[in-house]
Amino acid sequence: LVENLASMSTRERIKAIQKMPETMKKKREIRNSLSEHFHQLWLWHKTLKIIGGEFGTSVLSYFIFLKWLLSFNIFSFLINFSFITVPQFIAAEPNNLSFTGLELLTGAGYFQQTVLYYGFYTNATISKTENGASYNMQLAYIFTVGIYFVICLLILLFSMAKSFCRNFINPQTYSGNASKLLCTWDFNVTNEKAVKLKQKNLSTQVKVQNPGDAKRCSNMTNGHPTIVPSRELTQQLSVQLLVLFLCRNIILKISIIGILCYYWLDIVAESKSQCWETLIGQDIYRLILVDFIFCLLGSFFGEFLRRIIGTTVCVSLGVPEFDIARNVLDLIYAQTLTWIGILFSPLLPGIQMISFFIVFYTKKVSLMKNCQPPRQVWRAAQMTTFFMFLLFFPSLIGVLSVIAVTVWRLKPSEECGPFRGLSSMFAAVSEWIKILENYTGSKWVVWIYNNLITSELFFFILSIIFLIITYLYWQIIEGRKTMVKLLRNQIVNVSSSFSFILFKIQDVHQKAETVGFAVPGRKVTWRGSRNHDEKTHHLKESSMPPYSYVSLCLYIT
Amino acid sequence: MGNKQTIFTPEQLDAYQVQNKLNGLFYRYRDLAPQLVPLDYTDKPDVTLPYELIGSMPELKDNPFRQRIAEVFSEDGDGNMTLDDFLDMFSVLSEMAPRDLKAYYAFKIYDFNNDDYICKSDLEKTVNKLTRNELTPEEVRLVCEKVIYEADLDNDGKLSLEDFQHMIIRAPDFLSTFHIRI
Numbered sequence: 001l002v003e004n005l006a007s008m009s010t011r012e013r014i015k016a017i018q019k020m021p022e023t024m025k026k027k028r029e030i031r032n033s034l035s036e037h038f039h040q041l042w043l044w045h046k047t048l049k050i051i052g053g054e055f056g057t058s059v060l061s062y063f064i065f066l067k068w069l070l071s072f073n074i075f076s077f078l079i080n081f082s083f084i085t086v087p088q089f090i091a092a093e094p095n096n097l098s099f100t101g102l103e104l105l106t107g108a109g110y111f112q113q114t115v116l117y118y119g120f121y122t123n124a125t126i127s128k129t130e131n132g133a134s135y136n137m138q139l140a141y142i143f144t145v146g147i148y149f150v151i152c153l154l155i156l157l158f159s160m161a162k163s164f165c166r167n168f169i170n171p172q173t174y175s176g177n178a179s180k181l182l183c184t185w186d187f188n189v190t191n192e193k194a195v196k197l198k199q200k201n202l203s204t205q206v207k208v209q210n211p212g213d214a215k216r217c218s219n220m221t222n223g224h225p226t227i228v229p230s231r232e233l234t235q236q237l238s239v240q241l242l243v244l245f246l247c248r249n250i251i252l253k254i255s256i257i258g259i260l261c262y263y264w265l266d267i268v269a270e271s272k273s274q275c276w277e278t279l280i281g282q283d284i285y286r287l288i289l290v291d292f293i294f295c296l297l298g299s300f301f302g303e304f305l306r307r308i309i310g311t312t313v314c315v316s317l318g319v320p321e322f323d324i325a326r327n328v329l330d331l332i333y334a335q336t337l338t339w340i341g342i343l344f345s346p347l348l349p350g351i352q353m354i355s356f357f358i359v360f361y362t363k364k365v366s367l368m369k370n371c372q373p374p375r376q377v378w379r380a381a382q383m384t385t386f387f388m389f390l391l392f393f394p395s396l397i398g399v400l401s402v403i404a405v406t407v408w409r410l411k412p413s414e415e416c417g418p419f420r421g422l423s424s425m426f427a428a429v430s431e432w433i434k435i436l437e438n439y440t441g442s443k444w445v446v447w448i449y450n451n452l453i454t455s456e457l458f459f460f461i462l463s464i465i466f467l468i469i470t471y472l473y474w475q476i477i478e479g480r481k482t483m484v485k486l487l488r489n490q491i492v493n494v495s496s497s498f499s500f501i502l503f504k505i506q507d508v509h510q511k512a513e514t515v516g517f518a519v520p521g522r523k524v525t526w527r528g529s530r531n532h533d534e535k536t537h538h539l540k541e542s543s544m545p546p547y548s549y550v551s552l553c554l555y556i557t
Numbered sequence: 558m559g560n561k562q563t564i565f566t567p568e569q570l571d572a573y574q575v576q577n578k579l580n581g582l583f584y585r586y587r588d589l590a591p592q593l594v595p596l597d598y599t600d601k602p603d604v605t606l607p608y609e610l611i612g613s614m615p616e617l618k619d620n621p622f623r624q625r626i627a628e629v630f631s632e633d634g635d636g637n638m639t640l641d642d643f644l645d646m647f648s649v650l651s652e653m654a655p656r657d658l659k660a661y662y663a664f665k666i667y668d669f670n671n672d673d674y675i676c677k678s679d680l681e682k683t684v685n686k687l688t689r690n691e692l693t694p695e696e697v698r699l700v701c702e703k704v705i706y707e708a709d710l711d712n713d714g715k716l717s718l719e720d721f722q723h724m725i726i727r728a729p730d731f732l733s734t735f736h737i738r739i
Contacts, residue, residue, distance in 0.1 A: 049738045057733050166656075167729040181704065182667060182721075183728035185622075185687060187650065187737050192619045196689065199621070203688035206700055381729040495711040 043067070047364060053190035055322070055367065056198070058378035060188065062324050063360065065387060069335050070356045072155075076148055076342060076349035083144045084346050085115045087135050091126045107285035112278060116285075118344050119278035119416035138428040141418045142407070145343055149400060152339075156396055160388045167381035181206075184377070194373050201375055238376055246325055253333050254394050260287075261340070261402050265410065275416040281345035288337050288348070292355045295330055299366045307370040319372045327363070328387050332395055339399040343406060585739065586643045589614065598640070608636030611643075616737050621686040625666045634671075650737040659735050660725045664718050675716040677701050 044067060052060040092115075099110040113120055126135045181202070189195055264280045273279060303320055310317040334352065341348040407426050412419035419425045433449045436442045452458050587594040589610045595602055608627050617623040627636035630646040638646070648654065649662050665671075669679045680701040684692065692700070708716055708724045716724075725731050 045738075052738060057730070057736075061733075166732060180728065181684065181687060181700065182663075183725060183731045184734055186734045187620065187622075188734065190616055190619055190737075195619045195621070199687060199689040200691070203691040206684075206688060206692060206696060379730055381733055491710055499712055 044360070051364065051367065052188040054194050055371075055373045056186045056189050056194065058324060058374055058380045058383075059322050059367065061380045061384050062322070062327055063364070065328060065384065066331060066356060066360055066363075069331055070353065070360075072152060072335070073338065073349040073353045073356065075151075077347070077353055079144055079148055080342070080346040080349065083140055084121070084137075087126050087137065087140065088115050088121055091122050091124060091137075093120075093122075105286075105289065107282040107289070112275075112282075116345055116347050117278040117281045118346070118418075119275040119281075119413075121346075121418045123418045123420050136432070138418045139432055141346075142425060142428055145346075145403070148342070149339075149403065153396060153400070156388070156392045160385070160392050163381075163385045163388055167385050180377075197373055235376065242325060246329070249326070249329050250390065250394070253329065253336075254398075257333075257336060257340075257398065261398075265402065265405055269406075269410045273413075275413050277344045277413060277417055281341060281348075284337055284341035284348065285345060285351070288334065288341070288352060288355070291330070291334050291337070292359070295334075295359055296362055298326075298330075299362055303366045303370040320370065321374050322367055322371045324374075324378065324383075329390075332387065332391055335391065336395045336399060339396065340402055343403055582644060582647060582739065583640065585614075586640055594640075603639075605633075605637045605639050606643075608638075611636065611638055616739060621689070622666055625669065629662060629665045647737070647739050650735065651739075652733070652736050656725065656732055657722065659732065660722045661718065663725075663731075663735055664721045667721075673718070675721065677705065677715070680704055680716075 044063075048060060048063055048067075051063055093113070095110070095113040097110045097113055103109040103111050107116075111117065115121070121141065122137055124137060126137060186198065189198060260283075264283070268276050268279055302323065306317075306320045310319055334355070338348055338352040408424060410424065412422055412425055414420055419428055422428060422431075429449075433446055437446050583598075586606070587596070590606055593606065594604055608624070608631075611627050612618060612623050617626065620626070624636060626646065627638060628634055630642045630649075631638045632642055649658060664675065667679060667683050668675050669682050670676070675683075681697050684697050684700050705714065705716065708720050710720050710723060711717065
């Protein structure tokens with residue numbers, strides 16, 4: 001290392017040394033955390049490695065997203081099971097209904113009197129022994145669900161912000177098809193066939209992007225020249241098609257869930273039927289089950305049959321590619337349904353957990369057997385950020401609004417569930433606060449409740465503060481953008497003027513040698529013009545040098 | 558893992574800031590040549606595995622840049638790696654490495670002649686590796702000219718580290734593609 005440093009020039013040595021301690025320290029830190037993570041990610045670690053090795057980062061992003069959603073469900077199932085279901089087992093009423101296999105499909109019948117649904121839970125305060133520790137089921141139910149959603153919100157918010165920070169790029173500056181070559185080789189791909197395929201794709205891209213070759217003209221069929229759209233055009237088209245597909249799909253799913261929620265909250269809840277929360281829970285159970293079945297069927301038809309057709313009957317179609325967008329949107333839809341259903345059916349995340357497990361293995365087997373690696377460029381980082389944003393904005397925020405309306409506005413059913421007889425689910429909390437007022441030790445809880453949680457003024461002030469902070473950050477960003485542009489212009493100016501001065505000095509010196517005196521005003525052929533964005537300083541080729549440069553050169557000479 | 562012998566002394570653990578879980582990577586290193594690599598690293602043995610063994614790892618064997626990767630991370634510049642180099646390599650190529658560290662090493666990998674600039678010949682070699690020599694020399698030349706035209710900010714005909722980092726900023730996928738899972 002020392003020999004290397006000694007052989008560099010001073011300037012380079014200083015640079016290298018400046019870089020070194022950071023890189024060494026960073027490397028050590030990363031090694032440390034890497035070793036920890038090595039064992040944490042072991043679930044499906046090998047499978048993900050194989051998938052990434054054969055199909056690349058883009059398809060891998062779907063499976064990583066699936067794994068991430070699965071973790072939400074596992075967490076929800078664990079806390080619901082421990083805090084709500086287990087105490088319920090202690091105070092359970094006997095189940096008189098009979099079990100036939102049909103209940104697995106409809107969710108009704110036998111399951112109605114089990115811990116699967118809201119209606120079964122007691123509203124009593126459970127205690128094992130007289131004067132022993134008691135467990136208030138009402139508070140447990142509402143706090144468990146509430147705290148779970150708050151944690152979900154925070155996790156999603158931080159993940160989204162981190163992803164946005166790492167991956168966001170101003171769409172205007174995404175230029176440079178050629179520079180993509182250096183930055184997009186996928187090191188994840190370790191399968192020999194996949195590597196060869198990628199290399200072939202890259203060479204095809206390069207060939208078609210270079211106009212003026214004889215290859216264009218060689219696309220003649222029957223002597224008539226056919227117009228072959230350039231690769232850039234087809235890529236633009238495919239991006240537009242993708243956007244169209246996403247918009248259509250998202251709007252469809254939002255409308256479906258919106259109408260369902262309206263139906264549930266406005267019609268079923270007011271219908272004075274016996275146990276409306278359980279009815280909603282059953283509806284959601286059936287929806288999730290059908291969605292799961294159709295997901296498997298979609299995999300069967302979309303990939304398996306399509307491959308059979310593509311290889312035997314209609315060979316021009318070819319082997320299908322894995323449709324990442326459609327599958328991710330299906331996942332988001334299923335997760336939204338689960339989140340809505342948590343309040344009405346606490347064990348639903350467990351069912352969704354099992355379904356996600358099965359979907360993972362089905363998709364993986366189907367992928368390996370039926371699909372080929374993707375040919376088009378799929379900007380995995382930006383798409384993952386977009387999907388996380390979708391999960392946050394229409395999905396989680398929508399679910400939170402539905403839950404909020406249910407908890408605050410709707411009257412729970414009279415005869416079943418932990419909130420029977422109350423005017424709203426939230427009334428359980430307000431009644432508890434009233435009880436707490438009698439204990440001097442908990443006056444601070446009462447104070448927080450009265451002045452922070454139920455007070456509108458507090459939320460109003462909080463919103464104003466957040467708006468002010470957002471506005472300030474927005475202005476800082478705008479200022480930094482302008483700064484970046486100015487600095488970029490400066491780099492271009494400085495480099496071009498410096499090189500120009502050197503060239504001019506050389507030129508004038510040569511002239512001085514041959515002719516004997518300096519000749520001003522000679523035409524300069526400037527190598528290359530630079531166009532980083534429209535507003536940047538633009539140097540034309542062979543332009544007359546500005547007067548100041550000429551005088552400077554004369555002075556130097 | 559109760560009664561296995563210690564592989565690193567406490568001082569080495571301190572110096573490397575590692576914990577026992579690092580053994581996963583160590584065993585991968587050892588599996589390449591069990592007869593060369595001792596189980597006990599407490600006396601700092603000077604063990605170097607030749608490039609052929611490193612290049613035969615399943616994660617690297619089909620990568621067109623495996624030779625450059627090994628050369629960049631090895632101490633002697635020939636691809637023969639000690640345990641330290643091996644750990645460095647996989648930590649930079651992990652998903653936790655920050656962007657500028659990855660950009661720095663990616664730059665070194667594409668810099669075939671090690672002159673701290675990616676010049677035209679480096680680019681030509683890179684393009685040939687990326688396309689498996691399927692392009693004609695004319696096409697390769699065109700592509701290299703295009704890359705330099707687009708990315709060379711200070712206009713010296715070759716890409717410096719700053720030019721390369723500026724290019725990386727415009728490719729958000731870089732962090733996830735410059736990544737090898739072990």
